[in-house]
Amino acid sequence: MxxxxxxxxxxxFSIMRGIIRRMLLKEFxxxxxxxxxxxITAWQILSSEKIDLVLCDWNMPNMTGLDLLEKVRxxxxxxxxxxxxxxxxxKKENVIEATKKGVSGYIxxxxxxxxxxxxxxxxxQTGE
Amino acid sequence: MNLKYIEPFIAxxxxxxxxxxxxxxxxxxxxLKDDQTAMGDVSGIIGMTGKESSGTLSVSFTKNSILAIVxxxxxxxxxxxxxxxxxxxxxxTNMISGQARQKLEEMGKSLDAAIPTVITGINHSIKHITxxxxxxVPFSTDNGDFTIEICLEEEGVSLxxxxxxxxx
Numbered sequence: 199m200x201x202x203x204x205x206x207x208x209x210x211f212s213i214m215r216g217i218i219r220r221m222l223l224k225e226f227x228x229x230x231x232x233x234x235x236x237x238i239t240a241w242q243i244l245s246s247e248k249i250d251l252v253l254c255d256w257n258m259p260n261m262t263g264l265d266l267l268e269k270v271r272x273x274x275x276x277x278x279x280x281x282x283x284x285x286x287x288x289k290k291e292n293v294i295e296a297t298k299k300g301v302s303g304y305i306x307x308x309x310x311x312x313x314x315x316x317x318x319x320x321x322x323q324t325g326e
Numbered sequence: 327m328n329l330k331y332i333e334p335f336i337a338x339x340x341x342x343x344x345x346x347x348x349x350x351x352x353x354x355x356x357x358l359k360d361d362q363t364a365m366g367d368v369s370g371i372i373g374m375t376g377k378e379s380s381g382t383l384s385v386s387f388t389k390n391s392i393l394a395i396v397x398x399x400x401x402x403x404x405x406x407x408x409x410x411x412x413x414x415x416x417x418x419t420n421m422i423s424g425q426a427r428q429k430l431e432e433m434g435k436s437l438d439a440a441i442p443t444v445i446t447g448i449n450h451s452i453k454h455i456t457x458x459x460x461x462x463v464p465f466s467t468d469n470g471d472f473t474i475e476i477c478l479e480e481e482g483v484s485l486x487x488x489x490x491x492x493x494x
């Protein structure tokens with residue numbers, strides 16, 4: 199059930215984390231949300247909580263979203279967790295690079311609630 | 327700098343603010359900027375690098391304009407220039423840069439971006455990373471003005487001859 203899914207939002211800008219959080223609550227009733235400001239903090243949360251979905255920015259200090267994706271996909275416990283990039287990095291080569299590393303989907307900033315709903319609905323419906 | 331490289335930044339600015347902040351921004355005439363003093367009270371600056379050129383983009387908001395923009399983004403009224411505002415300026419700058427760079431890539435100019443920095447304060451300075459001409463584009467919204475500045479390296483003809491305008 200969508201409202202029971204546990205989501206990890208990773209973005210170095212708190213305002214963006216807040217916007218995504220509100221959209222998730224409004225669109226899917228999701229309130230079980232963790233936030234991280236970089237890849238290192240995100241990895242700590244992944245290691246201690248049962249996360250069903252990761253929404254991650256690309257350009258962040260300490261560990262980029264792409265590095266976090268690579269780390270997640272190489273760990274047996276998290277390799278299947280849906281991992282969506284929500285990022286301003288929309289160049290074709292970036293999308294290709296993220297796809298090669300196993301990203302589940304891509305949302306380019308700026309985005310609307312409708313964009314988020316369209317991309318995340320399949321995940322919230324199936325839980326995969 | 328070839329003026330065709332300015333248009334993606336103008337289009338990106340309008341699109342970002344309309345999508346994330348439900349704000350209509352109208353671009354004024356571009357002009358050459360001769361000094362480093364920011365036009366607004368809070369500015370985001372982001373460096374961009376590529377194989378053939380480097381540059382910077384800055385977005386400088388007046389207090390009134392950014393308070394209204396961020397209040398729209400957040401859905402709550404924000405009345406002072408606090409850390410949330412600084413965060414938002416950084417993210418807006420980041421998004422404008424990202425959108426513009428997608429278009430620039432289609433035009434044959436591939437650039438990567440750094441993480442933006444944010445500066446506040448009356449008469450703060452914006453230091454662009456190259457000594458090439460700075461193109462400023464003023465914008466107006468219902469709640470105040472802001473200005474974007476683009477400084478991109480490019481070899482070739484003098485920009486003053488192309489733009490035909492001086493700093494107002």
